Amino acid sequence: MASYIFGPVPSRRLGLSLGIDLVPFKTCTLDCIYCELGKTATPVSKRAAYVPFSQLEDEIRNFFASNERAQQLDFITLSGSGEPTLNQDLPRVVKLLQQLSKTPIALLTNGTLFSLPEVRQEVLTLDLILPSLDVVSEELFRTLNRPAATLKSQEIIDGLVALRLEYSGQIWLEILFCKGFNDSPAEIERLIQATKAIKPDKIQLNTVVRPGALAQAQAVEPSFLSALLPRFGPEAEIIAPFNISRDHNKTTEQTAKTILATLKRRPCTADDLKHALGLKKVEVIKILDLLREKGEIKMLQHSDKCYYQTTN
Numbered sequence: 001m002a003s004y005i006f007g008p009v010p011s012r013r014l015g016l017s018l019g020i021d022l023v024p025f026k027t028c029t030l031d032c033i034y035c036e037l038g039k040t041a042t043p044v045s046k047r048a049a050y051v052p053f054s055q056l057e058d059e060i061r062n063f064f065a066s067n068e069r070a071q072q073l074d075f076i077t078l079s080g081s082g083e084p085t086l087n088q089d090l091p092r093v094v095k096l097l098q099q100l101s102k103t104p105i106a107l108l109t110n111g112t113l114f115s116l117p118e119v120r121q122e123v124l125t126l127d128l129i130l131p132s133l134d135v136v137s138e139e140l141f142r143t144l145n146r147p148a149a150t151l152k153s154q155e156i157i158d159g160l161v162a163l164r165l166e167y168s169g170q171i172w173l174e175i176l177f178c179k180g181f182n183d184s185p186a187e188i189e190r191l192i193q194a195t196k197a198i199k200p201d202k203i204q205l206n207t208v209v210r211p212g213a214l215a216q217a218q219a220v221e222p223s224f225l226s227a228l229l230p231r232f233g234p235e236a237e238i239i240a241p242f243n244i245s246r247d248h249n250k251t252t253e254q255t256a257k258t259i260l261a262t263l264k265r266r267p268c269t270a271d272d273l274k275h276a277l278g279l280k281k282v283e284v285i286k287i288l289d290l291l292r293e294k295g296e297i298k299m300l301q302h303s304d305k306c307y308y309q310t311t312n
C-alpha cells in the first residue's frame with residue numbers, strides 16, 4: 001500500500017481529491033489545539049527532505065500509470081499529516097505532478113512559511129492555495145495554534161499579503177473559529193482587517209467539527225458564523241458539508257462499508273480504525289464525516305477520547 005498517496009477521498013472543499021502527503025505523521029509548524037490529527041510532538045519551522053523524493057516519485061508514477069481513478073479526480077491536493085511546505089522537495093513534486101497529469105493541483109497549508117520568499121516562489125504554478133489563518137494577535141496565536149518558537153503572527157500575515165501580490169491563482173483563506181479563543185469582538189475585527197490586506201478570492205469560515213487535540217477546542221454556534229458572514233464581505237462563505245451524492249468513488253464506498261462493519265461490532269476511535277484497517281488518519285476522518293452526515297454513525301465522547309458507533 002502506498003504510504004505517501006492517499007485516496008482519492010471526498011473532500012469538503014475540493015470534491016474528489018488525491019492526497020499527496022509531503023511530511024511524515026505528524027510534522028507541522030503548529031500544534032493547533034483543535035487539530036484532528038492529534039498533538040504535534042515538537043512543532044518545527046526548518047524545511048528539509050522529510051520524505052525521500054525517490055519514494056514519492058515512485059508512488060506518484062505508479063498511481064498515474066495504472067490507476068483509472070486518475071481520470072475522475074477533481075484535484076490533486078498537497079496536504080496530509082502536517083504542513084506540506086516544510087518539505088524542501090515541494091517544487092520537484094509539483095513539477096512531476098504537472099508532467100504526469102492535467103488535474104488541477106491544490107495546496108492545503110497553514111500558511112506559516114509564506115514569509116519565506118522561496119516558498120512563495122515554489123507555489124506560483126499551483127492552481128489553488130488554501131491557507132488558514134485563525135488569529136492575528138500574537139498571544140492568541142501562541143494559545144490556539146501553539147507555533148514553533150521562531151514563527152510570528154504578523155510575519156505570517158505579511159507573507160500572505162506578499163503571496164497575494166505575487167501569485168495569480170486562486171487563494172481560499174480558511175478561518176476556523178474556536179469557542180472562547182478567536183471569537184471575541186476585538187479579534188474578529190483584527191481578522192477582518194487582515195483579510196482586507198490579504199485579499200483572498202474566498203474567505204471560508206469554519207469551526208471545529210470534531211474533537212481535536214484538546215477537549216477545550218469547542219465549536220461556535222452555526223448562528224455565530226451566519227452573523228459574521230456579511231462582515232467579511234462578498235468573498236466570504238461558510239464551508240458547507242461535502243455533498244455526498246457527488247461521491248461515486250468505489251474505493252471510498254468500499255472503505256466506508258468496511259468502517260461501518262467494524263463499528264457495528266464495537267465503537268472505535270479514528271485511531272483504532274486507522275490501525276485496524278491500515279488507512280491514513282485523514283482518510284478515516286473524511287469517511288467518518290461522510291457517514292455522520294448520512295446519519296449512519298454518531299460520535300460519543302468518553303474520557304477525552306472520541307468514539308464512533310453505528311446509529312442502529
Ligand code: SF4
Nearest residue numbers: 028030031032035110
Ligand atoms: S496546522 Fe493543521 S496539521 Fe498542523 S497542527 Fe494545525 S490543524 Fe494540525
